[in-house]
Amino acid sequence: MVRFTVIRWDLTEENRYTMSEATQSLLQNLEEPLYVEVYLAGDINAEFSRLQTAIKQTLDQFKEYAYGNIQYSFVNPDQAESAKARNQFYQVLIDKGIQPTNVFDTEEGRKSQKLIFPGAEITYKGRSEPVILLSGNNAAGAREAINQSIENLEYELAQAIKNLTNSERKKIAIVQGHGEPAGQQLSGLRTTLEDKFDLFPLSDLSKLSQFDAALFIKPTQTFSNSELYDIDQYIMRGGKPLFFLDGLSISVDSIREYGAMALPIETNLDEILFKYGVRVNKDVLQDVNSGNFPIVTGNMGDKPQIQLLPWPYYIILNNYAPHPIVRNLNAVYGKFVSSIDTVTASDIKKTPLISTSDYTRRLKGPVHINFEDLKTDIVPENFNLKNVPVAYLLEGEFSSAYKNRLKPEDRENTELLSNSTANAIIVASDGDLLLSEMDKEKATPFPLGVDPYARHPAPFANDQLILNMVNYLLEDDGLIITRNKEFKIRPLDKVKIADNKLAIQLLNVALPIFMIIIFGVLRYFWRKRKYAKFNG
Numbered sequence: 001m002v003r004f005t006v007i008r009w010d011l012t013e014e015n016r017y018t019m020s021e022a023t024q025s026l027l028q029n030l031e032e033p034l035y036v037e038v039y040l041a042g043d044i045n046a047e048f049s050r051l052q053t054a055i056k057q058t059l060d061q062f063k064e065y066a067y068g069n070i071q072y073s074f075v076n077p078d079q080a081e082s083a084k085a086r087n088q089f090y091q092v093l094i095d096k097g098i099q100p101t102n103v104f105d106t107e108e109g110r111k112s113q114k115l116i117f118p119g120a121e122i123t124y125k126g127r128s129e130p131v132i133l134l135s136g137n138n139a140a141g142a143r144e145a146i147n148q149s150i151e152n153l154e155y156e157l158a159q160a161i162k163n164l165t166n167s168e169r170k171k172i173a174i175v176q177g178h179g180e181p182a183g184q185q186l187s188g189l190r191t192t193l194e195d196k197f198d199l200f201p202l203s204d205l206s207k208l209s210q211f212d213a214a215l216f217i218k219p220t221q222t223f224s225n226s227e228l229y230d231i232d233q234y235i236m237r238g239g240k241p242l243f244f245l246d247g248l249s250i251s252v253d254s255i256r257e258y259g260a261m262a263l264p265i266e267t268n269l270d271e272i273l274f275k276y277g278v279r280v281n282k283d284v285l286q287d288v289n290s291g292n293f294p295i296v297t298g299n300m301g302d303k304p305q306i307q308l309l310p311w312p313y314y315i316i317l318n319n320y321a322p323h324p325i326v327r328n329l330n331a332v333y334g335k336f337v338s339s340i341d342t343v344t345a346s347d348i349k350k351t352p353l354i355s356t357s358d359y360t361r362r363l364k365g366p367v368h369i370n371f372e373d374l375k376t377d378i379v380p381e382n383f384n385l386k387n388v389p390v391a392y393l394l395e396g397e398f399s400s401a402y403k404n405r406l407k408p409e410d411r412e413n414t415e416l417l418s419n420s421t422a423n424a425i426i427v428a429s430d431g432d433l434l435l436s437e438m439d440k441e442k443a444t445p446f447p448l449g450v451d452p453y454a455r456h457p458a459p460f461a462n463d464q465l466i467l468n469m470v471n472y473l474l475e476d477d478g479l480i481i482t483r484n485k486e487f488k489i490r491p492l493d494k495v496k497i498a499d500n501k502l503a504i505q506l507l508n509v510a511l512p513i514f515m516i517i518i519f520g521v522l523r524y525f526w527r528k529r530k531y532a533k534f535n536g
Contacts, residue, residue: 019061022479023158026165027066034070034124034161039093039117040133042076045103047146048116054150055120055133058157077117093117097130118149122157124164129195131160135464137318137330148328155482159471162479169198170212170474177203178267179220181435186217188436188448192463193470205230212474213240216269218431220249223268226408232272232401235425236417240473242426242466244434245269247282247338248365252293259370262336273427275401277345278392280429284367285337285390286312288359288383291451295374308453309374312361313337316460319355319387324483325468326353330461333449338429339388348396352389354428359383391428393472398423426469433462 019027036059040052052074059072077093080086090100098119118134135156136148172193176182182201193199200211205227208214214234223231235241250262264282273279293311315334320326332354339362342350361383398420407416436445437452446452449462471480 019065019154020478020482022477023062023154023482024065025477026158026162026479027062027070030066030069030124030161030165032069032125034066034122034164036070036072036120036122036157038072038074038120038133039077039098040119041074042078042116043114044116047143048103048118051118051133051146051149054153058153062157090115090117093119096121096128098132101134120157122160122164124161127164129160129164131156135330136328152328152483155480158479158482163196169196171198171200171210172470173200173202173208173211173214175203175205175214175216175219176201178223180217181431184438184445185435187445188450188463189215189217189434189466192448192467196467197470197474205234208234208239209237211239213242213470215434216241216243216245217434218244218246219267219269220246220265222266224408225268226410228268228272229402229408229411231269233414233417235276235398235423236400236420238421238423240424242428242469242473243269243273244428244431245280245338246336246431247280247429248284248336248367250284250336250367250369252335255369255371259368259372262365262367262369264365272401274343275345276398276425277342277348277350277394278427279341279343280427281339281341282365283338284313284363284365284369285315285339285356285388286361286363286383287315287356288312288378288380289316289318289357290314290378291316291333292453293371293374294453295371310378311374312378313369314451315356317354317356317390319357321351321353321355323351323353323393324480325393325472326465327483329464329468332433332462332465333451333460334390334430335432336430337390340390340392340427340429342389342392345394346399348394348398351393351395352391353393353426354391355387355389356385358386360385360388362388390430391426393424393426395422395424397421398425424473426473434466 038052038055038059040048040055044052056074059070063070063072077089078086080089094100098117098121100115100117103114103116118132120131120133122129122131133153133156134145134149135152136145138145174180174186174189190199197213202208202211202214205223208230214231231241245267246265248262249265250260254260262284270279290310290312291314292308293314294306294308296306313336315337316331317334317337318331320329337356340352359380362385400416400418400420402416403418407414434448436448437450438445439452447459447463448466449460451460468480468483
């Protein structure tokens with residue numbers, strides 16, 4: 001098949017129509033046609049029409065770079081022969097993982113509610129992958145969330161295509177054996193990662209070298225000196241660990257009538273993390289930007305009255321660094337979060353990925369936690385800290401924690417690597433970020449990031465957070481960097497429009513007509529002069 005070189009000029013200030021080299025390479029290497037069905041169609045409002053237009057433009061660009069190996073169509077889920085058939089189609093989309101969105105609109109003074117599906121399904125070589133195309137930060141407002149979703153389009157579509165075309169799956173270890181959670185608590189995490197990566201429980205840390213990445217999730221028991229050595233040498237040899245650690249040990253189930261004590265956790269991981277440049281503190285944070293917790297506030301007859309009250313230990317984290325891991329990410333949900341301090345570590349770049357809000361309080365352990373605290377009003381003046389980091393990305397050439405130290409006795413025959421090449425690790429001070437809450441009525445786990453006490457439970461972005469983290473650490477093609485795209489919204493200045501209405505109308509209506517007339521006159525005289533030579 002003859003393939004032509006695609007040449008395009010992007011004259012926009014932010015290069016909004018320029019595809020990354022990683023995306024171009026991915027599309028150019030498609031071996032056979034790929035099909036995309038987009039379900040954002042039908043009667044939609046202006047903002048979602050803008051998203052729909054951007055999706056079409058992005059797919060048109062994809063077609064150019066894929067040498068025609070991409071075909072797409074827009075499908076309206078509402079076009080069904082009956083209400084029953086429409087609802088059945090809705091359920092099919094939901095089962096595929098394409099969740100609907102309720103849109104409230106006003107038409108001719110009347111309010112209306114519509115169900116739309118801002119997603120797509122990509123099919124390649126008999127395999128399919130759902131794509132959620134509405135992926136902005138809801139706290140930014142509807143219009144900005146749409147704009148952020150447009151910025152993310154290239155990455156979301158390209159990542160789904162990569163998942164379908166990539167035959168090599170990387171291996172991730174989920175470290176066990178130190179009091180870490182297991183079973184159903186990891187259900188949401190497995191659902192999030194298993195489509196793309198192979199996950200394995202690992203208790204023998206001498207085998208860490210067999211894995212591309214390793215997850216350390218909420219350990220509560222100590223790591224031996226030999227295990228710390230294994231972790232250190234894993235990093236020195238290019239392994240990618242992700243640490244989700246609690247500073248204090250507390251579970252909401254352990255809080256009884258008179259409360260419970262949150263006590264410091266000693267895992268010994270501080271010994272090596274300190275050498276790499278961070279320290280998870282033995283404290284717990286409270287924040288005004290919090291979730292709710294149900295508490296009995298009284299009785300009506302023999303029935304207890306339960307009310308949802310703000311619980312400052314359950315923090316809604318929505319303050320992100322300008323980094324592709326967290327850019328345009330919706331809020332994530334943390335529970336009993338600790339603070340992180342940085343310490344001097346040469347050649348290490350430290351990026352605070354996630355921070356608390358402007359109203360935070362730090363309580364040093366041990367801390368007495370009582371449900372009665374829910375009944376007291378939250379006074380913002382008492383929360384005098386702001387932007388406390390709770391997750392760090394560390395990048396650079398790491399120096400071994402065992403440099404100039406004796407190796408463990410049972411590791412004396414191993415080769416000690418004193419320094420790593422360029423590497424990266426992630427440290428977060430909340431082990432609950434990756435755990436699923438249990439539905440006590442059904443005895444099944446909720447998806448990752450679902451707050452079971454919310455009146456309208458909608459998942460937080462905990463699943464997208466861990467997926468972005470792992471993708472950033474393990475991808476070597478730079479595809480995730482496309483999340484750095486920024487499209488500026490340039491709204492019209494309504495005051496200037498009103499003040500200069502006539503001038504703007506003349507500029508946009510009369511000026512083009514006048515220019516066409518001038519061009520016609522000039523062309524007339526040019527032709528008259530040209531053909532006058534032949535008549536002479």
